[in-house]
Amino acid sequence: MRALHWLVFLGAAIAVVAVELTDFFPKGSATRSALMNLHKSAGLSVLALMVLRLLARVSQPVPAPPPGGSRLMERAAGATHLLLYVLMLGMPVLGVLASAWRGRAVPFFGLEWTLPIAQNKALSDLAMDLHRTGATFVYIFVGLHAAAALWHQFVLKDRLLRRML
Ligand code: HEM
Numbered sequence: 001m002r003a004l005h006w007l008v009f010l011g012a013a014i015a016v017v018a019v020e021l022t023d024f025f026p027k028g029s030a031t032r033s034a035l036m037n038l039h040k041s042a043g044l045s046v047l048a049l050m051v052l053r054l055l056a057r058v059s060q061p062v063p064a065p066p067p068g069g070s071r072l073m074e075r076a077a078g079a080t081h082l083l084l085y086v087l088m089l090g091m092p093v094l095g096v097l098a099s100a101w102r103g104r105a106v107p108f109f110g111l112e113w114t115l116p117i118a119q120n121k122a123l124s125d126l127a128m129d130l131h132r133t134g135a136t137f138v139y140i141f142v143g144l145h146a147a148a149a150l151w152h153q154f155v156l157k158d159r160l161l162r163r164m165l
């Protein structure tokens with residue numbers, strides 16, 4: 001679970017950095033499309049890792065929350081973790097659907113995956129809108145989650161981060 005946690009973080013970080021860097025390159029340039037391919041490949045890796053993670057999560061006992069936390073804190077952590085699962089599974093699915101409904105193959109590190117679904121511009125636009133809105137939630141909730149981890153580390157000093165390393 002620990003390895004999967006940090007691999008998902010790495011995949012999501014690569015996906016976000018790659019897509020944000022595309023703004024610095026003109027449309028149609030080779031670098032821009034390479035960055036977009038990297039975005040999609042890293043995003044697909046996140047999807048695969050999250051499926052493994054979900055299976056691992058439901059098939060074994062989970063560690064108890066660290067002692068000393070209030071009920072409210074435990075609930076806030078639980079709700080954030082659930083939302084992070086939804087986002088990390090939902091974002092790549094929306095990205096894949098947006099591409100497939102646009103009639104585009106989905107790249108995966110040099111390979112290509114063509115989904116057997118008909119083109120539909122309206123659905124593609126909808127999936128892309130949701131993907132962009134979801135991106136804002138990713139920034140907010142990954143930010144809150146990381147800030148909470150640092151709070152545990154430096155303010156509560158309860159060694160929570162250590163059990164994730
Ligand atoms: C964890 C997985 C993913 C995350 C966190 C993520 C995040 C993002 C972010 C932050 C943006 C920029 C939004 C904006 O400009 O407002 C974006 C755009 C986009 N993403 Fe993803 N994404 C993921 C996976 C995927 C996958 C798997 C695909 C397709 C196979 C995909 C396709 C796209 C496309 C086509 C855009 C629009 C780029 C543009 O023209 O501006 N994404 N994504």
Ligand code: HEM
Binds near residue numbers: 009065066162
């Ligand atoms: C894409 C980014 C991230 C995602 C999606 C994510 C997701 C999650 C999820 C869902 C859990 C709950 C474990 C479970 O029930 O499966 C968790 C736990 C944890 N995360 Fe993250 N995380 C991310 C980034 C980070 C970062 C950057 C840090 C540190 C600064 C961090 C520190 C922790 C810690 C310490 C725990 C353990 C909590 C415990 O043992 O109870 N995470 N993470």
